[in-house]
Structures are given as C-alpha cells and as structure tokens.
Amino acid sequence: MADGEDFAPHSCGECERGPVDRPANLLPMSRGLQQPVESFRDAVLRGLALPNKSIPSRFFYDSVGSMLFERITTLDEYYPTRTELSILQQRAGEIAARLGSGVRLIEFGSGSGVKTRLLLDALRAPSSYVPIDISAELLEHQARSVAEAYPDLLVQPHHADFSSAFRPPAEPQPSSRTVVFFPGSTLGNFTAEAAQVFLRRAAELCGAGGRMVLGIDPFPAVPVPQPLRHKREADVLAAYDDVAGVTAAFNRNLLVRMRRELGAEVDPEAFSFVPRYDARCNRIESYLVSQRAQHIGVDGQVFTFRAGEAIHTENSHKYDPNRLDQLIAGTGFRVATDGLFTDRDGWFLVVLLEVVGDGSGR
Numbered sequence: 001m002a003d004g005e006d007f008a009p010h011s012c013g014e015c016e017r018g019p020v021d022r023p024a025n026l027l028p029m030s031r032g033l034q035q036p037v038e039s040f041r042d043a044v045l046r047g048l049a050l051p052n053k054s055i056p057s058r059f060f061y062d063s064v065g066s067m068l069f070e071r072i073t074t075l076d077e078y079y080p081t082r083t084e085l086s087i088l089q090q091r092a093g094e095i096a097a098r099l100g101s102g103v104r105l106i107e108f109g110s111g112s113g114v115k116t117r118l119l120l121d122a123l124r125a126p127s128s129y130v131p132i133d134i135s136a137e138l139l140e141h142q143a144r145s146v147a148e149a150y151p152d153l154l155v156q157p158h159h160a161d162f163s164s165a166f167r168p169p170a171e172p173q174p175s176s177r178t179v180v181f182f183p184g185s186t187l188g189n190f191t192a193e194a195a196q197v198f199l200r201r202a203a204e205l206c207g208a209g210g211r212m213v214l215g216i217d218p219f220p221a222v223p224v225p226q227p228l229r230h231k232r233e234a235d236v237l238a239a240y241d242d243v244a245g246v247t248a249a250f251n252r253n254l255l256v257r258m259r260r261e262l263g264a265e266v267d268p269e270a271f272s273f274v275p276r277y278d279a280r281c282n283r284i285e286s287y288l289v290s291q292r293a294q295h296i297g298v299d300g301q302v303f304t305f306r307a308g309e310a311i312h313t314e315n316s317h318k319y320d321p322n323r324l325d326q327l328i329a330g331t332g333f334r335v336a337t338d339g340l341f342t343d344r345d346g347w348f349l350v351v352l353l354e355v356v357g358d359g360s361g362r
C-alpha cells in the first residue's frame with residue numbers, strides 16, 4: 001500500500017468531515033511497518049501456551065483499555081503523570097532552549113496530550129512534528145488535533161511499531177536537528193534488553209546533533225535537597241494497585257477483549273489482579289491470577305489453569321538515577337550536562353540525552 005492510503009474507517013466525527021477540511025499543515029500518513037505485527041489472537045495463543053503464561057502489555061490499549069489508562073493517569077496513587085507534568089510545566093522553557101530552534105520533533109506514541117503541547121509551546125519555530133504510533137486510527141486523530149492547534153507547524157504522522165525496526169519518514173523540510181520525545185516512562189514497559197535496542201534505534205534516527213527528551217520513573221527517588229515526601233516502595237506499588245480498582249479493570253480488560261474479539265470462553269472475574277514489586281529487577285510486575293483450577297477456550301484451543309496460576313501482563317521498570325549511565329551505555333546517547341529535570345520531591349525524571357557522534361554508537 002502506498003504512503004497515505006492506510007487510514008482506517010473512523011467515526012470520531014472530527015475526521016468524518018473528510019479531506020475537504022483537512023488542515024493544510026497535516027501531511028498524509030506515511031507507513032514504516034517493516035513486518036506485520038503480531039495480532040492479538042496470535043499473541044494470546046502463543047502466550048497462553050508458554051510454561052509461564054503471558055500476554056504482551058501492548059494489547060491493553062484497545063479503545064476501552066485506552067480509556068481506562070486515561071483514568072489511571074488521573075488517580076491519586078498514580079504519581080508518574082502529574083509529577084512529569086509538573087516538571088514540564090516548570091522546565092519546558094529551559095528544555096526547549098537546550099534543544100534550540102527549528103527542530104524536527106519526533107514523538108513515539110501519538111501524543112496530542114498536554115505534555116506534547118507543553119513542549120511544542122516552548123519550542124522556537126519547530127520545523128515539523130512527527131508522531132509515530134502503531135494505531136493508524138488514533139494517530140490520524142491525534143495528528144489532526146495537533147495540526148489544528150498549531151497551524152504553522154508541519155505535522156507528519158507516521159504509522160509504525162516503534163518497538164521494532166521501522167523505516168523513518170523522509171524529512172518534509174530541513175531542520176536544525178532531530179529530537180525524539182518519549183515521555184510517560186513508557187520505556188519502563190520494555191525489557192532491559194529491548195530498552196537498549198530501542199534507545200540505539202532512536203539515536204540512529206536522531207543522527208548527529210540529535211537529542212532525546214525521555215521520561216522515566218526513578219526508584220529510589222532522585223536526591224533533592226528537602227523532599228516534602230519521600231518516595232517509598234509502597235508508593236511505587238500503590239501506583240499499580242489503586243483503591244478504586246481501575247488498574248485491575250485495565251488488566252482484566254485483556255480477558256474481556258479475548259471474549260469479545262476472539263470469542264474466548266473465559267470469566268474475567270475468575271482472575272484476580274496481582275501487582276508486585278520485584279526488587280531484583282526494580283520493577284512492578286502485573287499478573288492476572290486464576291482463582292481456581294479452570295480451562296479457558298480460545299479459538300478452538302483449550303488452556304488449563306491451576307488454582308493460583310498466573311498470566312503475566314506487564315512489567316513497569318523503575319530506574320535508579322545513580323545508574324542511568326548503565327541504561328544509556330552503548331546506545332549512541334549520553335546524558336547531557338545538567339540534563340536531569342526532576343520535581344520538588346524527586347519522584348519523576350525527565351532526562352535530556354544527546355547523540356554521541358553520528359548516533360551509530362561506534
């Protein structure tokens with residue numbers, strides 16, 4: 001399929017207005033998918049056949065899951081979103097000044113949210129904004145809303161799976177440098193190995209002179225002079241175990257999705273949601289645990305569960321701020337001088353990375 005031909009039918013009302021009122025600064029969506037991504041069906045059949053059952057966390061985000069995630073970001077317990085926002089509210093100007101004028105801003109994940117806007121508002125005459133996302137529908141919708149809000153900015157949505165290799169889009173117009181924006185501590189959902197591969201690809205994508213603005217969830221907290229509240233393991237765990245049960249519903253939605261999309265015979269309520277902090281890997285691990293011995297049927301296959309047997313649904317890695325060099329080493333980036341931006345209590349960290357050499361890591 002040629003570039004720009006892959007818009008999914010979509011019924012948000014805004015997009016139904018059609019090409020006539022497509023903003024002039026919104027370029028057609030380009031495609032960078034190099035290989036077909038694994039479908040939900042294939043991932044479920046593969047994951048439930050493993051000795052340690054698991055389903056990749058990227059399948060959380062259907063329309064219901066995305067809504068539940070939005071609710072998570074507003075929960076009292078879920079500190080990452082509000083603390084990262086507070087950092088950007090206070091320091092976006094400073095960060096933007098370090099990035100310079102005329103940059104091409106590439107965002108992994110199609111943000112049209114507050115964080116993207118805080119950075120775009122602070123940047124001086126950015127040359128273009130390139131949101132990259134696996135969901136063509138969401139991407140087109142979000143890209144349009146940024147294009148409408150910033151009529152002088154060229155918006156170039158790119159449909160790709162940023163967690164695997166992809167062909168980057170050609171630059172629509174010359175820029176001073178490429179900057180990758182990856183907020184929200186989404187890097188934490190990758191394995192350590194995948195995070196390294198991802199950062200390496202991002203450095204190559206940025207090339208010489210490139211920068212990355214990366215949001216991560218530090219644990220232990222970043223040392224600050226007088227924190228009002230110390231960040232404890234219990235705070236990290238509580239962010240994934242909210243009292244209202246929204247994170248539990250977010251996880252169980254995988255089973256609801258299996259029923260709806262794959263006709264699976266499974267009772268989501270027969271699984272409890274169990275998050276736990278693993279100190280060895282410094283991460284929260286999330287599980288759906290079978291409350292009893294049971295069979296579940298998916299697409300003609302039967303999977304047996306013992307009472308207490310779990311489906312691993314997500315890892316959310318935390319990063320020791322004193323060991324950032326380990327995370328970055330060999331990726332083609334280094335932490336920029338004075339490149340750590342944290343909140344008053346040191347609960348979140350926005351890191352400014354700069355490309356070493358041409359970003360190839362050599």
Ligand code: AVI
Pocket residue numbers: 072080184185186187188189239240247250314315316
């Ligand atoms: C998107 N990601 C960074 C979230 C996290 O904190 O791992 C997803 C999430 N899972 C449960 N709550 C939030």
